[in-house]
Every structure is written in structure tokens, then in C-alpha cells.
Amino acid sequence: MIYVFFANGFEESEAIVPIDIMRRAGLEVTLISTTNDIMVTGSHGIVIKTDAKFNDVDFEDAELLVLPGGMPGTKNLDAHAGLCELLQTSAEKGIKLAAICAAPMVFGNLGLLNGEKATCYPGFEEYLIGAEYIEKNVVVSSNQFITSRGAGTAMDFGLKIVEILKNSKIAEELASAIIYR
Secondary structure, X not given: OEEEEEOOOEOHHHHHHHHHHHHHOOOOEEEEEOOOOOEEEEOOOOEEEOOEEHHHOOOOOOOEEEEOOOOOHHHHHHOOHHHHHHHHHHHHXXXXXXXXXXXXXXXXXXXXXXXXXXXXXXXXXXXXXXXXXXXXXXXXXXXXXXXXXXXXXHHHHHHHHHHHHOOHHHHHHHHHHOOOO
């Protein structure tokens, strides 16, 4: 199961585009609210109805945890104690973790990127604590961490996730089908 975490102030395209791509590829994706409501408002006023609230899910079947960026969404994710604990324990178990735009800072602040390669939105490099910053649209490190730069790279981010969880042929066919490449 793939879990995508929503906090008020998330960047809409960084959440919805990868979710759409993953679901088109047949991956099971669940939208999780880190607020007290299943309705979460993005940084541009778009309201998303999530599937469940954080405290109502056990995440035992997690294959991938995804953090969209945006402000103040990233700061709200970073301040969520339960999510931070889940990310720590998931990293220790080898569960894949993905974040886009400013959200890789959550991994950095938790010390999860020590010795890893990562990317992020320009200006947030200092939060990739312990990581080697790579200026690419999407960076995969240790086959566990998937990071991406921003709204403009959301399609690449989603397709890379599909490539990793399914295979490159499916990702390429999907990109062609949606007239991406």
C-alpha cells in the first residue's frame, strides 16, 4: 500500500499528479489526512477529501510513504509527531520514502538522509541534513529514498515511483499513453 500524507497548505499538483500516475499504473494509493478532518486545504485553496485520518490507520502494510511539498504544508508535516515517528520506524524497516519540493526537509530534519543523495526545491538544500544534494528532477538513493524538486517535476516523480514499484516498461508505456514523452 502507498500512503500519501496531506497537511493544510500542501502543494496540490505535487500530491495529485503523482497519485493519478500511481493509480493509472494499478498501484493502491491511500490519501491520509494529518489534520483532525478528512478534508484538507492546499496552498492554493483546493480542498481534497482524503481516505482516512492519520490516527485511524496502522500503516502495517506500507510499501511507500509519500510527502507532497508546499508551504505551509511541509512545515505542518514536519511538526506532526506521529508522522515523524512513522517515518523513522519505516526507514529502519527499509520501507520506501518519497518526498517532493520542500518536503525532503522532513527526512533531513529526522536525520534519515545521512549518507544519501537527495534533491529538493531550490533554497531548501540546507535542510537535507547529511545528504549529498543532486540537482536533478528526481533522485533515488539506496533504492529507498525518492526525492524530487517541485510542482514542475511532479510527473517525473510519479513515473519514477511507478518505475520503482512496478517496472520501467510500465512507466514508459504510461508516459506514452498520457502523451508525456
